[in-house]
Amino acid sequence: MDQTALVLVTVTRRIRMAQRVALSEGGNKKHSRVRVAVRLRPFLAQPDERDDGPCVRGLDSQNLEIINWRNATESVKYHFDAFYGEKTTQQEVFLSSVKPILPHVLNGQNASVFAYGPTGAGKTHTMLGSSEQLGVIPRAVREVFNLVNAKDANEGWDYKIGMSYLEIYNEKVLDLLSPNSQDLPIREDKDKNIFIPGLTHITISSFSDFDSHFVPASLNRTTASTKLNQRSSRSHAVLLIKVVRTWRALHHRQQTGKLYLIDLAGSEDNRRTGNQGIRLKESGAINLSLFTLSKVVDSLNSGTAIRVPYRDSKLTRLLQDSLGGSAHSVMITNIAPEYKYYFDTFSALNFAAKSKLIVNKPFTRETVAPPVLTVKRARETHEAQESGTEPQKKRQKEERKTEQDVPSSSTSVQSLSESSVMDRLIVLEKLMMSCQDKDRLGMLKDVAQSRKEIQELKEKQKELEIKAMLFGRLAGEKAGTKPESVFKNTVAPLQRKQPSATKPSRQQAVVQPLQVLELQPLQQLAVKVKKQSVCVKRKDRKIPEQAEPPDGKENTMQTEWESRLDTSVLEQSREKILQVLNTGSLKELKGLQQIGDKKAKLILGWREINGRFTKVEDLVKVEGMTEKRFSSFMKANILSAMGK
Numbered sequence: 001m002d003q004t005a006l007v008l009v010t011v012t013r014r015i016r017m018a019q020r021v022a023l024s025e026g027g028n029k030k031h032s033r034v035r036v037a038v039r040l041r042p043f044l045a046q047p048d049e050r051d052d053g054p055c056v057r058g059l060d061s062q063n064l065e066i067i068n069w070r071n072a073t074e075s076v077k078y079h080f081d082a083f084y085g086e087k088t089t090q091q092e093v094f095l096s097s098v099k100p101i102l103p104h105v106l107n108g109q110n111a112s113v114f115a116y117g118p119t120g121a122g123k124t125h126t127m128l129g130s131s132e133q134l135g136v137i138p139r140a141v142r143e144v145f146n147l148v149n150a151k152d153a154n155e156g157w158d159y160k161i162g163m164s165y166l167e168i169y170n171e172k173v174l175d176l177l178s179p180n181s182q183d184l185p186i187r188e189d190k191d192k193n194i195f196i197p198g199l200t201h202i203t204i205s206s207f208s209d210f211d212s213h214f215v216p217a218s219l220n221r222t223t224a225s226t227k228l229n230q231r232s233s234r235s236h237a238v239l240l241i242k243v244v245r246t247w248r249a250l251h252h253r254q255q256t257g258k259l260y261l262i263d264l265a266g267s268e269d270n271r272r273t274g275n276q277g278i279r280l281k282e283s284g285a286i287n288l289s290l291f292t293l294s295k296v297v298d299s300l301n302s303g304t305a306i307r308v309p310y311r312d313s314k315l316t317r318l319l320q321d322s323l324g325g326s327a328h329s330v331m332i333t334n335i336a337p338e339y340k341y342y343f344d345t346f347s348a349l350n351f352a353a354k355s356k357l358i359v360n361k362p363f364t365r366e367t368v369a370p371p372v373l374t375v376k377r378a379r380e381t382h383e384a385q386e387s388g389t390e391p392q393k394k395r396q397k398e399e400r401k402t403e404q405d406v407p408s409s410s411t412s413v414q415s416l417s418e419s420s421v422m423d424r425l426i427v428l429e430k431l432m433m434s435c436q437d438k439d440r441l442g443m444l445k446d447v448a449q450s451r452k453e454i455q456e457l458k459e460k461q462k463e464l465e466i467k468a469m470l471f472g473r474l475a476g477e478k479a480g481t482k483p484e485s486v487f488k489n490t491v492a493p494l495q496r497k498q499p500s501a502t503k504p505s506r507q508q509a510v511v512q513p514l515q516v517l518e519l520q521p522l523q524q525l526a527v528k529v530k531k532q533s534v535c536v537k538r539k540d541r542k543i544p545e546q547a548e549p550p551d552g553k554e555n556t557m558q559t560e561w562e563s564r565l566d567t568s569v570l571e572q573s574r575e576k577i578l579q580v581l582n583t584g585s586l587k588e589l590k591g592l593q594q595i596g597d598k599k600a601k602l603i604l605g606w607r608e609i610n611g612r613f614t615k616v617e618d619l620v621k622v623e624g625m626t627e628k629r630f631s632s633f634m635k636a637n638i639l640s641a642m643g644k
């Protein structure tokens with residue numbers, strides 16, 4: 001072996017070793033991220049669907065939002081490597097997402113571009129396009145030729161471009177360049193390269209050469225009409241552009257770069273496609289392979305998967321060396337804006353977002369509900385309550401109950417009703433948060449003030465209860481009855497059951513504790529006389545309350561009760577009652593014991609016609625005021641004043 005031959009052998013060995021290292025590194029590196037772009041096609045709905053508007057819209061060149069099905073006042077936002085709106089041209093899609101990865105193919109690396117999405121969302125339009133609007137495939141092939149032609153001949157490499165074209169239909173690999181062929185096997189060589197023995201491979205010398213093979217082969221692709229797309233792709237169409245470059249000085253030094261351009265069949269919801277029989281079978285295969293593709297993409301991007309499930313479908317098996325590893329992959333997810341595609345779009349976006357798990361939080365929800373919507377909803381509910389029928393009201397009542405029963409924000413949103421309650425709470429919370437500091441301070445002050453007033457009222461009530469009890473005990477002692485323990489009832493005053501009108505308790509008979517917001521004239525009197533000695537004979541009997549007793553059911557009063565009171569106290573009380581009768585407003589009159597709204601109005605009417613009451617006994621001149629009622633009225637009011 002001469003010197004030159006020895007050098008050549010050594011160089012060749014080194015190159016092979018370097019290639020093996022590169023391959024093994026590429027083989028182990030299973031975490032290359034798939035670049036994800038989303039393309040929204042224009043609104044193509046029927047005239048009667050136009051009013052619905054779109055269910056999804058772009059926010060900027062990377063973000064979009066879709067209405068949240070759980071709550072129409074919310075949207076779910078997604079972030080992608082790129083977002084292309086309805087007006088984005090074919091050229092813009094190609095330039096930003098596909099063109100940048102093509103030079104790698106000339107350097108012996110693999111790349112893949114695939115269009116994913118629901119049926120009818122624009123995958124074929126994106127990948128193939130039309131003669132006026134060329135899609136990714138023709139543009140990419142032309143660009144590969146441009147790149148090769150632009151190579152400097154002095155670099156030392158010779159390039160050869162070839163093509164294969166196949167479809168995966170019902171999990172069978174069919175050669176579109178040789179339509180009569182049978183299902184072809186997929187194999188893997190010792191360097192982990194995927195290849196299909198028997199697949200037609202044609203060398204192409206120019207773009208027009210490519211076109212002459214590609215266009216007729218495309219017609220061999222299995223398509224059919226479904227409810228959602230008149231010419232729906234029923235298979236995954238895979239175009240393989242292979243670029244082999246050979247080192248001119250050393251012919252057995254070769255590098256092969258593969259570019260897969262794939263128009264996937266649409267993910268389908270067969271309830272909507274109306275598929276039956278053969279179409280249903282096709283659909284099952286399509287959905288299965290897309291599901292496997294999603295698992296592969298998912299495990300590649302999670303970076304933790306021990307085994308990427310390439311072998312679970314023909315599609316992923318074929319893409320094994322072009323997805324992950326050192327390959328450059330772009331997924332263009334096509335979506336449609338119409339409401340009828342809503343759930344397909346939602347799941348396509350979730351699949352696409354899964355491909356970007358590391359940078360995405362696909363399920364993060366933001367309330368964009370403008371507060372006005374919530375207010376409107378509240379107003380509608382109120383109006384419905386006002387005008388609602390009984391069953392409606394019952395339902396609303398039950399709904400309110402459910403809302404109150406919502407446990408806590410930690411229980412995840414599981415039902416629509418729960419979610420709407422949560423949503424409203426969130427909106428409310430946001431409203432609170434967005435309040436000006438000044439307003440919040442004011443609100444807090446109001447709350448503190450109310451708390452203080454409640455506490456004062458509670459204390460006042462306690463005081464009155466004790467007074468009433470002492471008063472009752474005193475009266476009992478006078479009558480020779482056994483005194484009752486002050487602590488007999490251990491229930492807190494505010495928790496006590498209020499006595500009914502027919503069964504008043506003895507201790508509570510003469511007090512109306514929670515009416516003491518303002519000191520009524522008789523109460524002012526009570527303050528004055530509270531230190532004076534009171535001598536009241538108390539007997540077990542019904543003492544009327546403020547409510548007007550019905551006719552004929554008046555309580556029997558002891559006639560001699562007045563004689564047992566201190567005369568000066570009695571006189572003062574009578575004067576005060578007369579004063580209220582003559583000058584009291586409707587409210588003040590109603591503040592008297594046994595004077596309700598009706599009677600207070602009758603007193604005012606009497607005053608209007610007859611002027612002043614000369615003495616309290618004149619009250620019997622008022623309509624409905626009998627002697628018995630008057631007597632009962634006087635006793636209740638004088639005793640009430642004493643109790644305070």
Ligand SMILES: Nc1ncnc2c1ncn2[C@@H]1O[C@H](COP(=O)(O)OP(=O)(O)OP(=O)(O)O)[C@@H](O)[C@H]1O
Nearest residue numbers: 041042119120121122123124125229232233265266
């Ligand atoms: N960006 C777009 N601009 C204009 N028209 C579009 C666009 N995207 C899609 N279309 C039109 O929408 C219709 C459906 O698109 P296409 O056939 O590409 O859907 P597909 O996703 O490939 O469906 P399938 O999976 O059923 O094959 C076609 O008439 C196509 O021309």
